[in-house]
Amino acid sequence: MAGDSVDVSGTDVGTGSGRAALSHLRICDFTGQLAGAGATKFLAAFGAEVIRIEDPTNEGRWDILRGGRPYVDERRGIELGGSFNNHNVEKLGVTLNLRKQSARDALTKLIAVSDVVTENFSAGVMGRLGFGYERLKEIRPDIIYVSNCGFGHSGPYENYKTWGPIVQAISGLTFSSALPDQPSAGWGYSYMDHTGAYYMAIAILMAIHHRQRTGEGQHVDMASTEAAAALNGPALLDYTVNGRPLRREGMPSSNRNQFPAMAPHGIYPAEGEDAWVAIACRDDGDWAAIGTAIGEPWTGEARFATLDGRLDGQNEIDDFVAGWTRQRTPHATAELLQAAGVPSSAVQTPQQRVDEDPNTSGWGLWPTVKHPEMGDVRVDGMPVHLSETDWSIKRGAPVLGQHNEQVLGGLLGMSSEEIEQMRVEGAI
Template sequence: MALPLEGIRVCDLTWVIAGPTATRVLADFGAEVIRVEHEQAVDPIRLGRPIVGDHPTLNNSGFFNYFNRNKKSVLLNARHPDGMDLLKRLIAKSDVLIENFSAGVLESWGLGYDELRAIRPDIIYCSISGFGHSGRDREFTTWGPTAQALSGLTLTSGLPGKPPAGWGYSYMDHTAGYNGAIAIMMALHHRNLTGEGQHVDISQVEAGIVLNGPAVLDGAVNGRTWRREGMPPGNRAWEPAVAPHNTYACAGEDRWLAIAVMNDAEWQALVRAMEEPDWALDPRFATNAGRLANQDELDARIEEWTSELDDYEAMELLQAAGVRAGVCQKPGDRFERDPQSRARGWWRMLMHPELGECEYDGVTPRLSKTPGELRSTSPLIGEHTREVLGEVLGLGEDEIDAAQASGALM
């Protein structure tokens, strides 16, 4: 079957996670993504744990493999004049150039947007940085957790009266990457309409602030902040304010079930599923207002019920009764126990030369006529140098050998 982004070539100067996430999406949907790498400034994720084996080899990181499937890798030394020349020739043959260096780095290489446009007039140039390429703090830098803290995502995740739990991973590296893929595809559509390319400037922190728009508006309109007594509300509902809405301990070690009751009908369904215990028939719990006012007792009573039950069995029981409930699945549960992902063929396997048989998450969403697909593992470093220089740039074998000897390909 055809792939929706077939024929789109991406010159990929990204590293770490945010940029490679954007190009993972483009590669999954069929773009030819060529990662340009340099041995003297290797992507630290190539050394990132988990690895297979005792020592990192640049090619045995499961973490790198997760973000870089379906891509090619070319070694080019941009500090060598011949390497820079080859990079410019690759840009001339690319539809998209993407990088996630700090603001100003690519300009310092002499590859600002104006220079890129001189090389390839309709280039779509996407930069992902912490603070964007304009504004007084544009030279400030971020990791995913920095962006989450500055945007409000960290503070809005936690139990009241406790330090923020925050996000236990770089949610904003993923999300800045998704924004990059979205903006690039929008720019490609505009190019299809007009022939015109453009610069896409993504700030990872802005990409985080937009995820809590209603909380910002609540501040701007109602003068209310999340930095107040009782907030953040843990797993209880903020808006709409409904109860019960929480996570409840189940039988076993660190097993939790999320239950969300959005209205009286769902409450009655929950009461029936619990076999109508006396406490649940108390008129204080008959209305949402009453349940909200007595939430501590309500949550404790429900947890008495769940704590005797297996979490998956409780979920099945509640779902059969029409109650919104879901196990807090651990990574191992998602892979080993989740019948939904299995039934939909979510997990895929490919053989990697150093990692062996590798399992991968699939490609979503699922397009009926041109679905994305898993075609290849992550590339070994420099695996496609000769192929790309030959097939894309048209270099002969002896030219490639000469470039190799000059130190341009390292």
């Protein structure tokens, strides 16, 4: 990172411990929504200085989550979106209207002192803004440029538009999430916005490591449809090697396990409204333990003693198991089976896993951030702890232009007159 870190002391709560792993890195960040913003959130949580660029003329709405639900109270507005806050904690925010020369000049200066430029626009947008990869390299020859786009920056579908559910549909992930004789259930959320962001973070960090060793920057073209397709796992090889497609009679059957086969294996009804419990019988040992725990005659039937027998009779076994699980709460079943050494878990509701599960709250998984407009808000934290340079999430997402003075003045050395002039002409 060239130049000193942006000084945000006195304007915000602190950014955490002084031992941040990535505090030597500055990211000039055009990402939005979750697929991009999730990547730079991870880096910011480990101390990277992430400077988010937003367009003042549309109040930053190139990120459609700005202002969207959930809300802390009855107030609504561009600064009050709960999901935007969740994905942009610990970042700095500047506004730049790139139709204005002064804003383009400021961005050029910012890129010159940044290690990485990130974006998840449609293919071609950065070029149209005047900051395609060739231009970025002119500004800073060792720049790392990481783009995350549904179909990537080449190929027949380069200009096709995507969002999470489209990425999941194209890649096979939606299809492979279904019960037999039902249409695809999909994922029920943008799994690939989260996971695309994870791959983007991996790409950024690998490119940084390479540059730290060699001095060489590069472009990483990430297509979230490709990241998603690779996640299908061994089913792809079953097709390419054995010619066996997943689109076949009785499949997919997602709550069962094919690789390796297990039975019983599923999500069963429990006592309570929309209450369910998952049970996985990995082997004959688990089956014997289930039998002891449940103690009903069907568990002792000889024909179910082997995996082959249980697979043959799995519809019948599922009915038996469901008859038993219906009589108790999900957590009671899970506790009983866990005590017997068998994998089982309630299908936890958001409230149960957020507020009542010591394994998330005790981990510090839901940190509270301070947001200038929303106040104290809980957000998703990180599911890892590092012994020397752990993450820290304390500061909420930036409001529009919150760090204009610090970045344009403090970092880029512009005078207050110049900044005021930019404001007057609508450049920030």
